[in-house]
Amino acid sequence: MTLILNIDTATEIASICLSKDGEQLALLQNNEQKDHASWLHVAVDEMMKLNGCKMKDLNAIAVTDGPGSYTGLRVGMSAAKGFCYALQIPLITESSLKIMAFAASLQLNNIGESLLCPMIDARRMEVFTSLYKENLTEVMPATAMILDENSFSSLLQSNNIYFFGSGSIKWKKLTENKNAFLVDIKYNSGHLAILAHQKFNHSKFTDIIYSQPAYIKDFHSYTKK
Numbered sequence: 001m002t003l004i005l006n007i008d009t010a011t012e013i014a015s016i017c018l019s020k021d022g023e024q025l026a027l028l029q030n031n032e033q034k035d036h037a038s039w040l041h042v043a044v045d046e047m048m049k050l051n052g053c054k055m056k057d058l059n060a061i062a063v064t065d066g067p068g069s070y071t072g073l074r075v076g077m078s079a080a081k082g083f084c085y086a087l088q089i090p091l092i093t094e095s096s097l098k099i100m101a102f103a104a105s106l107q108l109n110n111i112g113e114s115l116l117c118p119m120i121d122a123r124r125m126e127v128f129t130s131l132y133k134e135n136l137t138e139v140m141p142a143t144a145m146i147l148d149e150n151s152f153s154s155l156l157q158s159n160n161i162y163f164f165g166s167g168s169i170k171w172k173k174l175t176e177n178k179n180a181f182l183v184d185i186k187y188n189s190g191h192l193a194i195l196a197h198q199k200f201n202h203s204k205f206t207d208i209i210y211s212q213p214a215y216i217k218d219f220h221s222y223t224k225k
Helices: 033-050 070-087 096-107 168-172 189-201
Strands: 003-008 014-020 023-030 060-064 091-094 115-121 126-132 138-146 161-164 180-182
Touching (some): 003 070, 003 189, 014 033, 014 189, 023 189, 033 070, 060 070, 091 096, 096 115, 096 126, 096 161, 096 189, 126 168, 161 168
Parallel strands (some): 003 060, 060 091, 115 161, 161 180
Antiparallel strands (some): 003 014, 115 126, 126 138
């Protein structure tokens, strides 16, 4: 039996999932993005107690490593690394965009050769995005993209593409391409749990010392003089 704590604080909605052999035992969510840091450890303690488990029972910790909210990524990664170090168990990381694409592959039927395009809002007209086939083969690596009416134009000439995620709302206002489909996909740390279990079975772990969030772009803060 493999018991994994799965943590996702990368986007607006944070969630944690306790899974056994890839199957969800419990899931808790937080809809207030500014409260992810204060919510996380309390939620983990609550979930473990409600399920009659102790932290020492865990076999691994899985966490989304980005892209997404800078603060959210740091909150999830630091907690996951701390748990792994204290418990001496492996760390598993997974792309937030790949998790979204995985959720889409489960919720969309018979998309064939169509592509999956998860989008995370990165403020203004920018999004974090990537492209995947239905089997999760990466077609375009994660990137920060400023959207305009010509975005994805070459790919849309010969491909149907499904767009989803918080950033796709911006894209919906820009495109009228008949090969662009805007869909609503639900995803959470329960989807991370399935991918994390697969990685655990193949011992695909991340080095705790060198692991860090995939910010994609540099963080800049501005203060008034």
